Amino acid sequence: MNKIDTTLVPxxxxxxxxxxxxxxxLAQQNxxxxxxxxxxGHDMGVDPTQVTKDxxxxxxxxxxxxxxxxxxxxxxxxxxLRFNTxxxxxxxxxxxxxxxxxxxxxxxxFGFEIVAAFDxxxxxxxxxxxxxxxxxxxxxxxxxxxxxxxxxxxVPVEHAQEVADIMVDNGIEAIWNFTSVRIKxxxxxxxxxxxxxxxxxxxxxxxxx
Amino acid sequence: MNKIDTTLVPxxxxxxxxxxxxxxxLAQQNxxxxxxxxxxGHDMGVDPTQVTKDxxxxxxxxxxxxxxxxxxxxxxxxxxLRFNTxxxxxxxxxxxxxxxxxxxxxxxxFGFEIVAAFDxxxxxxxxxxxxxxxxxxxxxxxxxxxxxxxxxxxVPVEHAQEVADIMVDNGIEAIWNFTSVRIKxxxxxxxxxxxxxxxxxxxxxxxxx
DNA sequence: CAGTGTGAAGTTGTTCACAGCA
DNA sequence: TGCTGTGAACAACTTCACACTG
Numbered sequence: 161m162n163k164i165d166t167t168l169v170p171x172x173x174x175x176x177x178x179x180x181x182x183x184x185x186l187a188q189q190n191x192x193x194x195x196x197x198x199x200x201g202h203d204m205g206v207d208p209t210q211v212t213k214d215x216x217x218x219x220x221x222x223x224x225x226x227x228x229x230x231x232x233x234x235x236x237x238x239x240x241l242r243f244n245t246x247x248x249x250x251x252x253x254x255x256x257x258x259x260x261x262x263x264x265x266x267x268x269x270f271g272f273e274i275v276a277a278f279d280x281x282x283x284x285x286x287x288x289x290x291x292x293x294x295x296x297x298x299x300x301x302x303x304x305x306x307x308x309x310x311x312x313x314x315v316p317v318e319h320a321q322e323v324a325d326i327m328v329d330n331g332i333e334a335i336w337n338f339t340s341v342r343i344k345x346x347x348x349x350x351x352x353x354x355x356x357x358x359x360x361x362x363x364x365x366x367x368x369x
Numbered sequence: 370m371n372k373i374d375t376t377l378v379p380x381x382x383x384x385x386x387x388x389x390x391x392x393x394x395l396a397q398q399n400x401x402x403x404x405x406x407x408x409x410g411h412d413m414g415v416d417p418t419q420v421t422k423d424x425x426x427x428x429x430x431x432x433x434x435x436x437x438x439x440x441x442x443x444x445x446x447x448x449x450l451r452f453n454t455x456x457x458x459x460x461x462x463x464x465x466x467x468x469x470x471x472x473x474x475x476x477x478x479f480g481f482e483i484v485a486a487f488d489x490x491x492x493x494x495x496x497x498x499x500x501x502x503x504x505x506x507x508x509x510x511x512x513x514x515x516x517x518x519x520x521x522x523x524v525p526v527e528h529a530q531e532v533a534d535i536m537v538d539n540g541i542e543a544i545w546n547f548t549s550v551r552i553k554x555x556x557x558x559x560x561x562x563x564x565x566x567x568x569x570x571x572x573x574x575x576x577x578x
Numbered sequence: 579c580a581g582t583g584t585g586a587a588g589t590t591g592t593t594c595a596c597a598g599c600a
Numbered sequence: 601t602g603c604t605g606t607g608a609a610c611a612a613c614t615t616c617a618c619a620c621t622g
Contacts, residue, residue, distance in 0.1 A: 170591065174574050175567040177562040182526055182549040189527075196603060204551040209593065212605065225603045229600045242573040260469030270566045271573070309576060317391055317396075333578045336568065340391040350575045354568045357479045358384040359545065359561050364451040364480070365383050366559045367518060367543045379613065405581060421582065433621045497604065536596050 161268065173214045173243075178216070181237045188230050196227030243271040248308045249336070251277040252323050253315030254284050254294050257338055261312065262290040274312065276303055280319075288298070295321065301330055309333040317341045383450075385480070388413065389423070389444045397439050405436030412476045443454065452480040457517045458545070460486040461532050462524030463503050466547055467484050471499040479501065485512055489528075506532065510539055519543040525549045 183204055187195055197215065202210030204294050215228070220236045222228045238244040251274045261267065261321055262274060278297040279285065287294045311332040315323050317339050324335055324343040333349055340355040392413055396404055406424065410417030424437070429445040431437045447453040460467055460483045470476065471483060487506040488494065496503045504512050520541040524532050526548050533544060533552040542558055549564040 168578070169574060170592065171571055174571045175564075178549050178564065178566045178570050179562075180553050183551070185419045186526065186550065199604070203553070205553055206551065207593065208603095209605090210591095212603095213592085222604055224602085224605090226602070227598085237618070241570045241571075242577060247573060247576075256469045256472040256474075260465045263465040265465075266566065267569075270569050272569055310572060317395060334572050336572060340387050341395065342388050342392070342415065344412070344414055350572065352568050352572050352575075353388075354386065354565055355384075356563055357475065359386045360476075360481055361387050361452075361562045362380055362383045362481050363519060363543050363545060363559065363561050364456060365378060366561075367456075368451060369377070381613065407581065417581095418583090418615065419613095422584090422614085425583070431582055433583090434579080435622085436581070 169217050173217060176206065176210075176214055177237060177241055178243075180205075180211070181234065181241070181243070184230055184234050184237070188234065192230050194223075194227050194231055195233070197222070199227065238271075241267075241271075246271055246273055247304075247310060248273050248275045249276065249302070249310035249312055250295065250304070250308060250327075250332075251280075251292070251312040251314065252327070253313065253319075254279040254281075254287075254289065255314060255316070258312070258314035259289055261314065262292050272310075275305075276306060278303075297326065300326060304330055306331060310336065312338065313334045314338045349354070380428050382426060384504055385415065385419075385423055386446060386450055387452075388444065389420070390450070390452070393439055393443050393446070397443065403432075404442070405437055406431070408436065412549050414506050447480075450480075452478075455480055456480055456519060457482050457484045457514075458519035459484065459509070459513070459517060459536075459541070460501070460521040460523065461497075461506065461536070462522065462528075463488040463490075463496075463498065464523060464525070467521070467523035468498055470523065471501050473499075481519075484514075484517060487512075506535065509535060513539055515540060519545065521545045521547065522552070524546045 197211035198208045201211045218236050218240045220228060220233055249272060251261060254277050262277060274292050277292050277294045278300055279294055280297050284294050285296050309332060311327040313320060313324060313335055320339040320341045321343050324345060327335060328345050328349055335349060335351045337343055337351055337353045340357050345351055406420035407417045410420045427449045429437060429442055430541050432545050458481060460470060463486050471486060483501050486503045487509055488503055489506050493503050494505050517549050518541060520536040522529060522533060522544055529548045529550045533554060536544060537554050537558055544560045546552055546560055546562045549566050554560055
């Protein structure tokens with residue numbers, strides 16, 4: 161499989177890739193120069209064939225009987241995942257989770273920067289959290305730049321749809337939805353749901369059965 | 370399907386259920402008494418048959434041509450997901466994400482309470498964040514209670530495995546892993562990976578293709 | 579006839595089996 | 601022999617089709 165292939169990369173694969181990347185960076189710190197998918201699979205608790213399949217979506221080729229060159233694999237993965245070019249986004253809702261995202265240094269490391277935040281709480285407007293200024297949501301139209309396509313949704317559930325509508329009306333093309341409601345958007349807008357409470361449900365179920 | 374069935378509830382179903390719950394609570398606030406799976410599916414952008422299938426894992430039965438009684442469905446879902454009985458957990462790593470979880474009021478609403486937090490940063494030991502005291506990780510063995518089975522992992526990636534090992538050695542049965550490394554644990558321990566960066570990879574890929 | 583509930587078909591993702599290579 | 605890479609078998613999840621019900 162190569163990059164000319166038009167089929168979409170499976171979402172599970174995309175979600176595993178950042179884990180490989182983190183694993184590889186740690187391995188590199190520990191002095192590893194070369195690593196096999198067998199090794200990666202073993203260390204990460206993933207099926208080794210799965211690792212090979214996942215990596216085959218990138219352009220990298222492994223050396224038979226040796227494995228993959230760590231440095232090359234890292235840079236290839238970063239390019240593939242677009243973690244080495246900076247994407248910008250807006251944050252809507254500077255509550256506890258929103259604030260955490262503003263303070264999180266990890267995001268820039270993965271090629272993402274929150275360039276402005278929006279809230280409706282008068283006490284928060286004008287504040288600067290982690291280098292990002294907070295504006296009133298009503299000022300979004302005025303403040304926004306057309307080249308920012310990603311919006312983070314961390315508002316209370318009651319306002320999720322409403323704020324999502326504002327994003328869509330103003331040209332946002334991808335919404336990273338941290339709320340526990342499913343929002344309705346046009347087909348052209350991509351939504352990634354990341355509700356942590358959803359995972360809590362899984363934990364409770366597996367723990368008590 | 371009923372509760373005597375031994376097959377596991379599919380993870381995708383478990384992850385959708387909290388969304389149904391949130392949707393239903395909002396609908397209830399808006400005065401809805403009865404709702405059909407067709408309606409839920411339409412409003413949430415989920416296939417209506419999927420909604421029916423998902424709900425059939427609980428004990429609730431819908432009325433033909435009418436739908437489900439909202440209040441009953443809410444309480445049935447809450448019971449099923451164990452959101453109305455309090456589970457306790459420990460948090461490891463009081464960084465930006467860990468702190469956000471400590472400050473988040475939403476968790477208790479979903480039946481989860483962080484009863485103690487652990488970190489290695491001397492500046493943080495002894496602090497009280499959102500009602501939770503922070504102890505040194507080395508004191509875990511001394512502080513822990515045997516009935517707490519859930520551990521939240523929000524430490525830097527370099528220490529993830531090490532801290533996970535401490536948890537496992539001290540009787541933790543489920544680890545909610547927010548780091549971007551896959552940790553290795555015995556089969557008896559359940560791990561739920563919730564790395565937000567993984568979702569970033571999906572957003573970038575879908576946005577740029 | 580609109581809605582539930584379910585078995586069957588289809589799709590997607592994972593695991594297995596093995597060919598090729600150093 | 602140990603590893604990559606791939607096509608085939610398998611499992612999981614989703615969507616479709618339809619019988620049933622008030």
